[in-house]
Amino acid sequence: MRASTQQQRCVAIVDPISTGACVAVEATKRGYAVVAVWSAVVTKDLRNMVPEHAKGLRYHAQVDEGESIEATTQLLRKAAAPHKVDAVICGAETGVELADRLSQRSGLASNGTELGNRRDKHTQQQAVREAGMRAVRETLGTEWQTVAGWVASELEANGKVVLKPVESAGSDGVKLCASLEESKAHFETLMGAQRRVGAQGGAVLCQEFLVGPEYVVDTVTSAGEHKVTAVWKYDKRPCNGAAFVYFGMLPVPPSEAVAQRLIGYVLPVLDALQIRYGATHGEARSA
Structure with a gap:
């Protein structure tokens, strides 16, 4: 159901879950029509992961990610009618890539897509390293044998190594491993989980363990x-x-x-x- 047929300012929030739902609530309070855009990776259960005060929030419309960015852009424009979308805002970690692509395609303020997937932790570290700044020592792989030598060397030198999905939020999937056997087991667990959900570009990042607060x-x-x-x-x-x-x-x-x-x-x-x-x-x- 549409909240209004009167022209007003409109924002699209990609994956308004968790604190992203707070952004949707605040935008609504400030008089914006809010369109929720759901990326393909967000399940029905995740859509309900919102704070109590955000439950029951009535969006102007809701849009599921389409088969292409062109299709998604058209779906958003149609759903926002009669309003014109003023901004595309990322509401959660899962929505970073789609928000970048959708805002750029819509000709709105955007971080763009030149860097690639900003959610990819390996991409992040490469960009930092290329800028001449300190970055984490790491290797990336989809098969254990391609990273086993690096992990063994890191364990021998420092006794610990961190394994994590290349895309994750917070400490999800992150494990501190103290042996080659433990590292291999967690590597296979992470790759298996990413394959089951059909993650595009899924990989495991193996990093040095940083000491300090x-x-x-x-x-x-x-x-x-x-x-x-x-x-x-x-x-x-x-x-x-x-x-x-x-x-x-x-x-x-x-x-x-x-x-x-x-x-x-x-x-x-x-x-x-x-x-x-x-x-x-x-x-x-x-x-």
């Missing part, structure tokens, strides 16, 4: 100008057989030296990733 720098960007909204220090602990379990986050005053170091690193990273619009959540470690 973990921080987050949250930012928002418009026309390439970055503003820091908050700096946080993670409290993660081993629990229930997992090496990284969130126990909390502590705000870090921007005046502290560690905050200044982190900000000085993260903002150039955003430039390397060609982030010109939107909110970002950058995780880093610092001694």
